[in-house]
Amino acid sequence: MIVITTKRGAQGKTQVSFNSNISFDRISRYPELQNTYAQGTGGNFNPTASTSWGPKIADLPKSASHGGETENAFTRADGQKPGMYYVPQRAYAGLDPWVKPQAYDNIKEFFNTGVTFNNSLSVSQGTERGNYSFSLGSTKQNGIIPNTGMERYNARLSTELKLSERFKAAFSGNFSNSNINKAPSANDGIVATVYPAPPSYDLKGIPSYYENNPYRPNGYRGGAFVNPYWGMENNTFNEKNNRFFGSGSIAYNTDLNSEKLLLDVKYQLGTDIYTTNFRDVWGFGSPTRGSANNGYLEEYSFTNNMVNSLLTANLSWDINDDFNLTTLVGNEIVNTATTYRYAYGTDFAFGGWNHMDNTANKDASSEYKFSRTFGSFVNLNLSYRNFLFLTATGRQDIVSTMPRNNRRFFYPSLGLSFVFTELDGIRGNDVLTFGKLRSSYAQVGQAGNYLPSYYSIPTYEGGFYSGQPIIYPIGGIKAYIPSETIYNPNLVPQNTNSYEIGVDLGFLKGLVDVSYTFSRQNVTDQIFAVPLAGSTGAAEFMTNNGKVHTNAHEATVNVNILRKNDLDWSIGANFTKIDNYVDELAEGVNSIFLGGFVTPQARAGIGDKFPVIYGSSYARNQKGQIVVDEDGLPTAGAPGVIGRVAPDFILGLNTSLRYKRLTLSAVSEWKQGGQMYSGTTGLFGLYGNSMESAEARDKNEIMFPNAVKEDGTPNDIKITGYGNIQDYYTILNNIDESSIVEASFFKMREIALRYQAIKKERFNLGVNFFARNLLLWTNSPVIDPESSQGNTNMAGSFERFTLPQTSSYGFGINLQF
């Protein structure tokens, strides 16, 4: 059920409110990386290596192949260049290739300070005949990555009109328009070339393209990993969205000729219509994109059209002085139609015009989807005086997206709360001023998406390839194969049973508030796409697959330490502990796949608090100790659980201090426990960017810690020699477990200062300053543990060159008259 609530104008004069703020974003945590060792491998400089396993930057002039002080092809041509070395990329760009070596801070130089402007204006008024509210808003953001950003405009109007004593009509409408320029993600991502850039390479200073050829990128590594500066100029990833949602309603109320009854009947027709247009362009000259690096573009759009019909009747009945009953019955119909259109064009004829009409080969497809839901519901609320409240609801849904005969499902709920401080004898107690006990039971049904088995055009993507190496039709010939996803024709709706008990207590007339809630959710017939063994011939099976349960404890404490006319001070804390477990899985299913890569993956399995990270582990002995081989290197053991994601608890703290018109507030969060897969952390070792890898080279020694040798004695095998140390990091990175990091953190979420400069009856002016995500303490070695990717199922457990988190600083004003 979609309930659109809108702010309506209050009765009286026209009210105008204007808000404006600006904020500046910076990366919250720059990884601390080595700046001693140059691009290369095995201790030798190599200008196309992706790794920083070269000589010390200071020693580059002595490089056998590129140094200015040695005998090589370049000094033979140009003569000896003491103190300098030859950088071929500088030559390609038309610069003097001979430079003095130095270390560059490529990451700091690449990212901008992002800027966000927000402005909003609203006007509202209420009259005897009704009310209206109208607002306009705009947001403009320049991202921390060059050429990325967002613009968004929205307008909202809502009105309500009294047609007569009994009839009311209302309308509300929202329109928004947004335009977003994004950076590519994952392996195509900007971060994947910026973060591991060798410190010896001048990423910003050396032009990103060849002299006289802007469509030939020039960078520190080849292949699909394009120079990020060139990429941001030539490749664009744009998303434009237009959306309207709103509703009109007509309501009728009557007292049915009784003082004790009140009936409201309302019919509302709503809609939500949006079109999102995407345009992804790999520009002319993009390495590996299109045949002969000629680039390609994809243009695709989703048009979604949802219509919602809602009829409700609400009867309020004051049965007697003690009992009140409200009853709501209703019917809801939601009809959704989605159209997807896709067009692909490859091989631009020439540079500078990355347009569909400039492509040599084109392909297109489209998709149409419809769904319909009928819901019928009844809610009963019975109250006894003002301390006992009983709520019961029931809803039946019929959904089109389920298989025939499994479309209808009913789910009830029941709640009881008891304000015991209203009882005679307790009421008026000076210490315990408010006390409430709550309990509830609720069932929620959730439909899945079922399709009868079908055939589709095979696609060839992923693996080692860039883009699509095979696109049907081949020479005009099409092909079709059975879908890799198999749907269970006996799919039934997922069912969640929630039980909740809680208590709210107020002490000393609002000085201290405490509340605690325990809830348990039992999910049965969970709908998931279960990954299938390849040997079945299919990839996944959409089915109901077992039982999971969640235990959640939530507690809050708020203390109003000071409450004076000119001085207020309050502090609050909220504690959350949420634990998820799998109790049972369908036959043949070992675990639920939540997300991730081929390896590692985020999973839920029986017996583990989920999600867990599953992947290749270190080989261990019977005692569970990691065993190293005769060279002191860990080896891969059987794949298994290598990380536990669920935190022990999350504790939020907030405080607010007001002195006259000045308010200082702060919010912080402490997440204790949990681990994550940080691909970046592991790859910094592999690429030779990490501080640890430089220290190992400086000392010419590294030892795999906390392990035993094959004979069970503690590992004391020191790995020495530049090449062996590099191999150590290569081998480490081949074991997923080496990239598991701790992910506890304490963050200062926000510190804000607000000053109400003018406060009059008809005129208010406030200014505010704020800083968000200012301080971070974490046991994650390199990254901000909140930098993560993937869907919510994975609970932020995966990260691999993900776009970094930001800290923001800003200020704003608000004006009301």
Place this chain on the structure above:
Amino acid sequence: MKKKLINQKYLAGLLTLTVFFASCSEDALDGVNRDRNNTADVSAKFILTDLMTSTAFSVAGGDISLYSSVYVEHETGVHNQTYNAEIRSGEPTLATTNNNSWNAIYQNIKNAKIAIAKTSAGGPEEGNDVTNGIAKVLLAYNLGVLTDFFGDAPFSETGIMNEDGTPKYYQPKIEKQSELYPQIQQFLDEAIASLAGTDAGVTGGIGTQDLIYGGAKAQWIKAAYGLKARYLMHTLKVSSNANADLATILSYIDKSFTSVSDEMKFDRYDGVQAVNPLFGYTNARDGLGASKSLLTKFTEYEDPRGEPAFGVWGSQAVVHISLADALEEAAPNGAPEQVQYFYPLCFANYAYGAPTMLLSYHELMFLKAEALARLQRTEEAEEALQGAVVAAFANFERSLEYGIEYVAQVAPEVLDLSEEVALDYFENSVKARFTENPLKEIMVQKYLGFYGASGESTEAFNDIRRMKALGEDFITLANPKNVSQFPLRFPYGNSDVTTNQHIFDAYGNGSYVYTENVWWAGGTR
């Protein structure tokens, strides 16, 4: 006024109710949820089209050939996954390494079984015998690659569905290679029988949906006999009567390809809609460098293929260098530096249009030469070998031409691998060694003939393991890791290791790839 409005409301309510009951019946909702974007069924020939593409691109010519090329030292792995394969860290034992190939093979097996069921007696396309026969050839092919590379593996429970379309077996059981191998021959025999018929079924002949032979059944029959020869040759080590098998192999070859125009290849890579898989890999990843041991062989044998084949990255693209220079700079097997765009590479790696050979004419001629040599029919063997070398030269030349066209900044001055050059090489280099040890020279030439962009490292890896099993140390490999870590097979695919208990147990930690031979190489699994 008031009354009128109420009436309208009732009317609206009535309308809503009418719409409600009319449009939430099961039939109406079936209509709403109807899949408008996919077809519920297709005839077998459309399934076979991708079975061919996938067998070529994802099975014979894709990652399997890529990793094989590293293990047999056609290439040296110099970056990331191929580097790890080269130094025997991670990749050779990891279940993820060949997961895509594993899944592709099984998808092909399932699709072939569906196509066979559709065209068999009682199926909806009964009477389409040629289509049925082609599906059986491709089923045999995928089964062959599956068990050659992964040993004991699930097969019969793959793609078996319940009435309602759900898989009957979620964790297919493992079957012994010794039981799978006879089935390859059986499928090929059945294919030959079916191919003798016609496509008389309602959906018509396969025609242009056949991307390999365009529906020419005579050539499919030849291909089936050729494959029978290949797979029988694989089992020489475990044969109870090797000489009889060799005679049988020769009889199969007699019924197989008579010229290059018959060979079983996927020749549909146009560089735009479809690219050669080695090109696709090289273009995106550049993880292969010229193999020192291979270039040593080219140099030793004064093989004309070595001179025009190699180049290094220059300021714009790849600059041709001489074989001597390429050997000097070649990536050492087992111990290269991990670096891209550095070592010399073969132009063929950029052969965007080079066909994937599923069974080349030169392979068939090499098989013939091998069988004859093993039967001491040396003179006939020499003739077959000569034909094989000529055909292999021509195929390699074509690959080099594609690569040079695509990536050469400086092309080789001379590229001539014509029949004349091949025969000259045969006379002046091959012949002397052939005279000394016919079988060895045949296998060496086969090994060199499989080098290139046609996905034939796949079969070279089978040959190397086969020869090791027979104690025939004909091909010198230089990777020092081979002392204890020559991969004897590929690890099972991750999708099964993580969901199929049988495979999880059999996989362990993956180290079995170094210790357990497949059945036909003298092992037990």
